Amino acid sequence: MSDKRLTFKKRLHILKHHYRDKKMAPAFNAFHTFLFAPDETTHSGSHVRAADDLKRTMNTVIMALVPVLLFSMFNAGYQHFSAINGFPENFSLWNDFLTWENFWVGITTVLPLVIVSYGVGLIVEFIFAVIKGHEVEEGYLVTGMLVPLIVPIDTPLWMLAVAVVFGVVIGKEVFGGTGMNILNPALTIRAFLFFAYPTWMSGDKVWVHEAVDLAGGPDAISGETILGFLAQGHEYSYSISDMFFGFIPGSVGETSTFLILLGGLFLIFSKIASWRIMLSAVIGSLVMGLAFNGVVDQGWITETSKFYGLMSFDYWKHLLVGGLAFGIVYMATDPVTGAQTNRGKWIYGFFIGFMSVMIRVFNPAYPEGVFLAILLMNVFAPTIDHYVIRGNIKRRMKRLKNATILPKDSEGAAKELKAETI
Amino acid sequence: MSKDIRIKKxxxxxLVGEAEQTISKAVLSNVYAINLKDFHGITPKMLVKQGAEVKAGEALFYNKNNQDMVFVSPVSGELVEIERGARRRILTLKILADKTQxxxxxAKLDFENASAVxxxxxxxxxxxxxxxxxRPYDIIANPDDTPKAIFISAYSTAPLAADYDFVLQGKEKELQAAVSALGKLTPGKVHVSIGKSSGSPMTGLSGITLHNVSGPHPAGLVGTQINKIDPINKGEVVWTVNPQDLVIIGELxxxxxxxxxxxxxxxxxxxxAPKYYRTKIGTEISTFLYASGVNTDNFRVINGDVLTGSKSRQDGYLGYYNNTVTAIPEGDDYELFGWNKPVxxxxxATRALTFSWLxxxxxxxxxxxxxxxxxxxxxxxxxxxxxxxxxxxxxxLKACMVQDLDEMEQLGLYEVAPEDFSLTEFICISKQPHQRIIREGLDLLYKEIG
Structure with a gap:
């Protein structure tokens, strides 16, 4: 009979006890809890607990990223072939975009980035978990998914691996792991790539597959982003719907504002990400964009200025190009590195949007400000929270002035009641 | 002046298993026990020896720091066991009940005319x-203090907790006596909170300030009400009493x-068959648990409600402060893909493929x-x-974890009790032990600043 045989669940349970208190316990538990929610029961405080845990939370973010990832795989091929053959005349979603040809380019270019990002990052996480004896925490599940989506498509895999090791170790583990880091690990990885290999990470050749390899030859293709065109004061030929739906070159996953918007709405609906940060970041970028448009309208900046291209760019279009939308939805809302108080989130988000557009305009050499803006605000987030919490403390102090502190009544204790010690 | 409180957050x-509003008489227990863990921070000094006969209401031990504060036996009988733990710390006292109590x-006290002393x-x-x-510290009140106000919450919003409107029925006289007497111990008010539009027996009492409370849990927690009515500042003291204990005070x-x-x-x-039982403090839980019957072998008995109660056993005893006993299944089993499948x-509290919001x-x-x-x-x-x-x-919580006394004070630790963090603990995604963190924070603050 089957009841004599050990079930798979039972076997794992025995193994878990076998590994208990051993060095490899965190590694085993990581796989075990991936399969089975643990049999742990409450020991103190509330006897029942809500259904959510960190794995579920992180999983929800990943679900919101999957459409973006799939789109990016098709777009990789679409941009590649369009750069070689020219953009199709009468664009049709099914015939020109969602084709096996395009998808195959995605599989050969995007998928390796995902695999390297997860593989290297999780190995580092496991090593640290085993050394420090804590459980493997789920933070990297999201980071590992974000990283391939925010790098140029032809990023060499070794470069990505080096950056991931740097980002996870310096960006997170040295602070104590998930929940303790100051900077967003995914953006730390992005920043490392940008500053360590600047020629690879910027310029007009890295945004489309094979553009770098073909450069200089007879088949040279352009790989420039809209922001790149604008920064150099050139014209671009993409329509607004191209920008909104994402049929444009750019970092792997950042192009489709439409899918990012859907992902953002899903995260807000599932109550995982903060709508306050998202909304205020959008407001912040619009405000900055409007201010720049105003400057141009006033005639203070003329077409001869190197800032003219981006400064005259319609304020709302900033949200459609570059990584702004992606950064606002998936990176700015990281709860660990962002502001933690509700009021702080408004301020934090606003400045992310504000600074992103500002950096875009004033840094034409590399017109992508959002990752720098978020990293900068990561650093300021604790300060913002500090002042928000000060407000609460001040309110308490003010109340204290009217406190009714009554004297201790030491005489009052009845004396006739002397208990006898035994 | 009455102030109505509406809680939105x-x-x-x-939960399944709400007690039906009928009262049965529980079988008399052979042994009654007093668990010293119920009295947080009290170091007991025994007044009677093991084997001694005590009457109901006779002192068993007193508080080492205040020898006037005695703790009495709920029944008459023989003190059969003083269970001790590490360093001879007293854990439980067991009393074998007499057949005739x-x-x-x-001597009766004319409390209407008596002084506070x-x-x-x-x-x-x-x-x-x-x-x-x-409060602060959520411990037994120091009789030398004069509180700025006394708070009584007669509104239970905790899951499956006893309904005060029901259990207090017919106890108006005792409640009135208790609030009249307690009212003399404070120059401030006696705040009583009841559920909005409820027929609480507390409604008609005199000498109180009545508050109608509405909203979801934790609206019924006294800490929430204090915060909304008259928050505690550093140096201030307020007292709280549970309504079911008011009845005992009133009867005395x-x-x-x-x-x-x-x-x-x-x-x-x-x-x-979940329902109400008439019994005594310290009774064996089994005297009424099995009268109602259980539908599983693997369950946990909780003294109190599921959020704030203490873990007990099937052969455990009713706690000194509890008027609810909850039994829920143990969850010591694995769940395949429990972290990502729809629930x-x-x-x-989220909608991350969890559908309780529907x-x-x-x-x-x-x-x-x-x-x-x-x-x-x-x-x-x-x-x-x-x-x-x-x-x-x-x-x-973080200030408590890093033991930063200044931060703890400034962020309002004086105003809270562990139970106020039971709901945040329930929804905590990181499964942090909030109530324990707050308890340890309060203990530290009491030790250092007291």
């Missing part, structure tokens, strides 16, 4: 003082007898499973949704 946890009677002395002597708790004042009788709600999804049978009134059968592993604090902004006080919950 919070979460009602609807003897009762210690105190006399009332305090009478309550201390009669063994009713331990029912008076204080009226008759001179300590009557440990109490109506207890037996609830929870592991109980076949319909558990409560959640049916806010559905009753759930929750187990003791943690639904995940312990992690560092990651998600922010969740606690605030169920925490109605003007306090930053996560920042306060």
């Amino acid at each position: 919070g979460l009602n946890i609807n 003897g009762q210690l009677e105190h 006399d009332i305090k002395a009478y309550l201390l002597k009669g063994g009713c003082w331990p029912f008076v708790k204080q 004042l009226l008759t001179g007898k300590f009557n440990a009788e109490r109506i207890v709600a037996l609830a929870g999804s592991s109980v076949k 319909f049978n558990k409560i959640s 049916q806010p009134n559905k009753k759930y059968e929750l187990t003791t499973n943690t639904n995940g592993e312990h992690r560092a604090f990651v998600v922010t902004g969740m606690y605030e949704k169920v925490f109605p006080m003007d306090i930053y919950p996560m920042q306060l």
Whole structure:
């Protein structure tokens, strides 16, 4: 009979006890809890607990990223072939975009980035978990998914691996792991790539597959982003719907504002990400964009200025190009590195949007400000929270002035009641 | 001046197994026990020896720091066992009940005309003082203090908790006596909170300030009400009493007898016929648990409600302060892909493939499973949704964890008790032990600043 045989669940349970208190316990538990929610029961405080845990939370973010990832795989091929053959005349979603040809380019270019990002990052996480004896925490599940989506498509895999090791170790583990880091690990990885290999990470050749390899030859293709065109004061030929739906070159996953918007709405609906940060970041970028448009309208900046291209760019279009939308939805809302108080989130988000557009305009050499803006605000987030919490403390102090502190009544204790010690 | 309180932030946890509103008489228990863990921070000094005969209402031990504060036996009988733990610390006292109950009677006190000193002395002597708790620190009140106000919450919003409107029926006289006497101990008010449009027996009492409370849990927690009515500042003291204990205080004042009788709600999804029982403090839980029957072998008995109660056993005893006993299934089993599959049978504060938001009134059968592993604090902004006080919950928890006394004070630790963090603990995605963190924080603050 089957009841004599050990079930798979039972076997794992025995193994878990076998590994208990051993060095490899965190590694085993990581796989075990991936399969089975643990049999742990409450020991103190509330006897029942809500259904959510960190794995579920992180999983929800990943679900919101999957459409973006799939789109990016098709777009990789679409941009590649369009750069070689020219953009199709009468664009049709099914015939020109969602084709096996395009998808195959995605599989050969995007998928390796995902695999390297997860593989290297999780190995580092496991090593640290085993050394420090804590459980493997789920933070990297999201980071590992974000990283391939925010790098140029032809990023060499070794470069990505080096950056991931740097980002996870310096960006997170040295602070104590998930929940303790100051900077967003995914953006730390992005920043490392940008500053360590600047020629690879910027310029007009890295945004489309094979553009770098073909450069200089007879088949040279352009790989420039809209922001790149604008920064150099050139014209671009993409329509607004191209920008909104994402049929444009750019970092792997950042192009489709439409899918990012859907992902953002899903995260807000599932109550995982903060709508306050998202909304205020959008407001912040619009405000900055409007201010720049105003400057141009006033005639203070003329077409001869190197800032003219981006400064005259319609304020709302900033949200459609570059990584702004992606950064606002998936990176700015990281709860660990962002502001933690509700009021702080408004301020934090606003400045992310504000600074992103500002950096875009004033840094034409590399017109992508959002990752720098978020990293900068990561650093300021604790300060913002500090002042928000000060407000609460001040309110308490003010109340204290009217406190009714009554004297201790030491005489009052009845004396006739002397208990006898035994 | 009455002030109505409407709470918006919070979460009602609807569980299967609400106690039916009928009262049965529980079988008399052979042995009654007093668990010293119920009296946080009290170091007991015994007044009687093992084997001694005591009457109901007779002092068993006193508080080492205040020898006037005595703790009395709920029944008459023989003190058969003093169970001790590490370093001979007393854990439980067990009393084998006599067949015919003897009762210690105190001379009646004319509390209408008595002074505050006399009332305090009478309550201390009669063994009713331990029912008076204080904030800050959530410990038994220091009789030398004069509180700025006294708070009584007669509105239970905790999951499956005994309904005060029901258990207090017919106790108006005792309640009135108790609030009249306690009212003399403070220059401030006696705030009583009841559920909005409820027929609470507390409504008609005189000498109180009545508050109508509405909203989800934790609207019924006294800490929430204090924060909304008259928040505690550094240096201030308020006292709180549970309504069921007011009845015992009232009876002592009226008759001179300590009557440990109490109506207890037996609830929870592991109980076949959940209902109310008339029994006594310290009774064996099995005297009424098996009268109602249980529908599983693997369940947990909780002294109190599922959020704030203490873990007991099937052969455990009713706690000194509890009027609810809950039995829910243990959740010591694995769940395949429990972390990513859609969840319909558990409560959640998010909508991350959890669907409890679709049916806010559905009753759930929750187990003791943690639904995940312990992690560092990651998600922010969740606690605030169920925490109605003007306090930053996560920042306060972190201040307690790093033992930063200044921060703890400034962020409002004086205003809270562990139970106020039971709901944030329930929804905590990182499965942090909030109530323990706050308890340890309070203990540290008491030790250092006291």
